[in-house]
Amino acid sequence: MAQLDIAQKLSILADAAKYDASCSSSGGKKRSSVGGKGIGSTSGGSGICHAYTPDGRCISLLKILLTNSCIFDCHYCINRRSSNVRRARFTAQEVVALTLDFYRRNYIEGLFLSSGIIHSPDYTMEQILEVARSLREDHDFRGYIHLKTIPDADPALVTRAGQHADRVSINVELPTRDGLHALAPEKSETRIENAMGFMQTAIADGADARRRYRYAPVFAPAGQSTQMIVGADTANDRDIVARAGRLYGQFELRRIYYSAFSPIPDASAALPPRRPPLMREHRLYQSDWLMRFYAFTPDEVGDAADPVTGMLPLDIDPKLAWALKFREQFPVDVNRAPKELLLRVPGLGPRAVQAIVQARRWRRLRLEDVGRLTVSLKKLRPFLITDDWRPISLTDRTDLRQLVAPQPQQLDLFAG
Amino acid sequence: MRVVRLDDEDDFDGWRTAARALAAERVPADQVLWQIGDAPTDLFAATAGTALPNRSLTVPKDFLGLAASVCLHRDPQRFSLLYALLLRVLVQPHILQDRADRRISVLRRMQQAVGRDVHKMHAFVRFRELTEGEQSRFVAWFEPDHHILRATAGFFVNRFATMHWSILTPEGSLHWDTRSLTEGPPAEKTDAPGDDPVEAIWKSYYASTFNPARVNSRAMLKEMPKKYWHGLPEAALIPSLVAGASQREREMIARLPTTPRRMGRRPDPS
Ligand code: SF4
Numbered sequence: 218m219a220q221l222d223i224a225q226k227l228s229i230l231a232d233a234a235k236y237d238a239s240c241s242s243s244g245g246k247k248r249s250s251v252g253g254k255g256i257g258s259t260s261g262g263s264g265i266c267h268a269y270t271p272d273g274r275c276i277s278l279l280k281i282l283l284t285n286s287c288i289f290d291c292h293y294c295i296n297r298r299s300s301n302v303r304r305a306r307f308t309a310q311e312v313v314a315l316t317l318d319f320y321r322r323n324y325i326e327g328l329f330l331s332s333g334i335i336h337s338p339d340y341t342m343e344q345i346l347e348v349a350r351s352l353r354e355d356h357d358f359r360g361y362i363h364l365k366t367i368p369d370a371d372p373a374l375v376t377r378a379g380q381h382a383d384r385v386s387i388n389v390e391l392p393t394r395d396g397l398h399a400l401a402p403e404k405s406e407t408r409i410e411n412a413m414g415f416m417q418t419a420i421a422d423g424a425d426a427r428r429r430y431r432y433a434p435v436f437a438p439a440g441q442s443t444q445m446i447v448g449a450d451t452a453n454d455r456d457i458v459a460r461a462g463r464l465y466g467q468f469e470l471r472r473i474y475y476s477a478f479s480p481i482p483d484a485s486a487a488l489p490p491r492r493p494p495l496m497r498e499h500r501l502y503q504s505d506w507l508m509r510f511y512a513f514t515p516d517e518v519g520d521a522a523d524p525v526t527g528m529l530p531l532d533i534d535p536k537l538a539w540a541l542k543f544r545e546q547f548p549v550d551v552n553r554a555p556k557e558l559l560l561r562v563p564g565l566g567p568r569a570v571q572a573i574v575q576a577r578r579w580r581r582l583r584l585e586d587v588g589r590l591t592v593s594l595k596k597l598r599p600f601l602i603t604d605d606w607r608p609i610s611l612t613d614r615t616d617l618r619q620l621v622a623p624q625p626q627q628l629d630l631f632a633g
Numbered sequence: 634m635r636v637v638r639l640d641d642e643d644d645f646d647g648w649r650t651a652a653r654a655l656a657a658e659r660v661p662a663d664q665v666l667w668q669i670g671d672a673p674t675d676l677f678a679a680t681a682g683t684a685l686p687n688r689s690l691t692v693p694k695d696f697l698g699l700a701a702s703v704c705l706h707r708d709p710q711r712f713s714l715l716y717a718l719l720l721r722v723l724v725q726p727h728i729l730q731d732r733a734d735r736r737i738s739v740l741r742r743m744q745q746a747v748g749r750d751v752h753k754m755h756a757f758v759r760f761r762e763l764t765e766g767e768q769s770r771f772v773a774w775f776e777p778d779h780h781i782l783r784a785t786a787g788f789f790v791n792r793f794a795t796m797h798w799s800i801l802t803p804e805g806s807l808h809w810d811t812r813s814l815t816e817g818p819p820a821e822k823t824d825a826p827g828d829d830p831v832e833a834i835w836k837s838y839y840a841s842t843f844n845p846a847r848v849n850s851r852a853m854l855k856e857m858p859k860k861y862w863h864g865l866p867e868a869a870l871i872p873s874l875v876a877g878a879s880q881r882e883r884e885m886i887a888r889l890p891t892t893p894r895r896m897g898r899r900p901d902p903s
C-alpha cells in the first residue's frame with residue numbers, strides 16, 4: 218500500500234473520531250502563553266467554537282484518533298477489528314505538529330485525542346500520553362487538551378495523562394449492562410466504572426492538593442465527561458435518564474454526551490437496521506439540562522416520558538411534557554412564585570428566571586416585562602400569572618397542548 | 634448645548650471622564666452632543682466642553698461593565714443613550730437590575746451584541762503565515778460589526794504571545810511582536826496574504842469531521858452566519874458538503890445572501 222500523507226491520514230483519523238459527540242473545551246484553569254516559551258491559552262470558562270460543520274456541531278478541538286486500528290470488536294464502531302475500513306496511524310510527533318499548526322492559525326483551541334486499542338491497553342495509553350507530554354513539555358503548549366483514557370490501562374499512566382490534560386473521559390458506551398455485553402463484548406461495565414471512579418478520586422485529590430500547595434500537580438482540572446450511544450440497544454429514554462442521573466451523582470461528571478447511533482459504513486449485522494431520529498438525541502440533551510440547570514430529578518424527567526414505552530415525546534420538549542402532565546402546578550405567579558417553580562415554566566430559562574427575581578424586588582411585573590426577557594410569550598402565557606394577565610385554569614383546558622406544542626397536528630398522540 | 638469630543642469610536646475613557654463631569658452638574662442628556670474626532674458639527678451655537686472638571690460619582694458596579702461594552706457598539710447614539718442611563722442610575726440605582734425595563738433591555742441587547750461580536754472575532758479570525766526572512770508573521774483580515782478591535786487584543790496576546798502576528802480590519806490594525814502591541818492604520822483585504830498551505834490540510838479535516846448523516850444547516854447557520862464565510866477557508870466547502878444532503882438543506886443554503894456587507898451598513902444581527 219502506498220504511503221499515506223498527512224492530509225490523507227488526517228481524513229481517515231478524523232473520520233474515525235467524528236462519532237464521538239464531545240468537542241467541548243470548557244472548564245478548568247485559566248492559562249496564558251504570556252511569559253512562556255510556546256503558545257496557547259484557556260479561558261477557564263466556556264470554550265470557543267472556532268467553526269461549525271454543516272451538521273451544526275461545534276469545532277473547538279482537533280478531534281482525532283491516533284490510530285483507527287483496534288483489537289476490539291465493538292459492533293457499533295467503525296474502527297472495530299472486523300470492519301473493512303482503511304487503517305492509518307499517526308506518530309506522536311505528527312499529531313503534535315498538526316495541533317500546533319492548526320492552533321497558530323486560530324482554527325482550534327486544543328486537541329481531543331483518542332485511539333483504537335493496539336497491542337495492549339498500556340501500550341495505547343503510552344502513545345496517547347506521549348503526544349500530551351510532548352505538547353506540554355517540549356513545546357510549552359498551554360491550550361486545551363482532552364484525552365480519552367483507556368479503562369484497563371495502568372493507573373500510573375492514567376495519572377500522568379491527567380497531569381497533562383484539562384479533561385479526561387471514558388465512554389460508558391451503552392446505557393445498560395446488557396447492551397454493552399451484546400454490542401461491546403470485550404468491554405465491561407465494572408471496569409469502565411472502576412476507571413471512572415479512579416479518575417474521580419484523582420481529580421478531587423488534585424484539586425485538594427492545589428488548595429494546599431500552590432505547585433502541586435493537578436489532575437484534569439476541567440473534570441471528566443462520558444458518552445452514551447443512543448438507539449443502538451433497546452434501552453428507552455427513562456433508562457438512559459436514570460443511568461445519567463446515577464453517573465452524575467456517582468462520578469461527579471461535568472458532562473454526559475448522547476450520541477444518536479449513526480449509520481456507519483460497513484455496519485455489523487448485530488445493529489438495528491434503522492437509526493434513531495436525531496430528535497431523540499436532542500430531547501435527551503434537553504432532559505440533561507433539566508437535571509443540571511433546572512433542578513429536575515431523574516425521576517421527574519422520567520415522569521415526562523410515556524408511561525408505557527418509557528420514551529420522551531419527540532414533538533415537544535421534556536419540560537413542556539412535564540408541565541402538561543402536572544398542569545395542576547400552574548399557572549405560576551411571576552410576582553410571587555419561588556425560583557424553583559418559575560424554573561418549571563415552559564419557555565422560561567435560568568437567565569430569565571434570575572432577571573424576574575431581580576426585577577420584582579423593585580416593582581410588579583406585567584406580561585410585556587416578561588416578554589422582554591424571553592424569546593416568545595406564546596408558549597409561556599398559559600402557564601403564568603402577571604399583574605395584567607391570568608390564564609383560564611389549565612386543568613379545564615383540553616386544547617392546551619394544541620396551543621403550546623409546535624406541531625398541533627400531533628394532538629392525538631397526547632394521552633394524559 | 635455642550636459638545637464633547639471623543640478621541641475614537643471606542644473611547645470609553647473619554648466618555649467616562651466627560652460623563653462624570655456633566656452628570657455632576659446634572660446636565661440633561663438632550664443638552665449634550667457626543668462627537669468623535671474632528672468631525673465638524675452642524676450646531677453652530679455649540680460650545681466645546683473640553684476642560685471638564687474631574688469629579689467622582691458613585692455608580693453600581695456593573696454599570697461600568699455595561700458602559701464599557703456599549704461604548705463599542707456601532708450605534709451612533711450609544712454615548713448619548715449611556716449618558717441618559719447614567720443620569721437615571723444616579724436617581725434609581727436599582728434600575729440596572731431590572732432587565733425587563735424597556736430602556737435597560739435596549740442597552741443590555743447592545744451589550745450582548747458587542748459581546749457576541751467579540752466572541753465571534755476570537756473564534757473566526759484566521760491567520761495566514763507570511764515569511765519575512767527568517768521570521769514568520771501570522772496575518773489575519775477580519776471585519777467586526779462593532780468597534781471591538783482594541784477590546785479583542787488581550788485575547789490574542791494571551792493566546793499567541795510568542796508569535797509575531799497582525800490583525801487587519803477596515804478600521805485599523807494591530808501588530809504584536811512578542812513584546813509589544815502597536816496600532817496601525819485601516820487596511821484592505823488585499824493587504825493580508827492570500828493563501829497558506831496549511832489551509833488545505835485544515836479543509837480536509839473540516840470535511841472529514843462532518844457527518845453527512847446528520848446534516849443540520851439551520852444549526853450551523855445560526856452560529857456561523859454567512860456574513861463570516863468569506864473569511865473562513867473551510868466555508869468554501871460547505872455547499873459541496875451539503876450537496877450530498879437533502880434538497881431542503883440545499884435550498885436553505887442557496888437562499889441566503891453570499892456577498893459580505895461592508896462595515897457600518899449591516900443590519901443588526903441580534
Ligand atoms: S475499543 Fe471498541 S469503540 Fe473503541 S475503537 Fe476499538 S472497536 Fe471502537
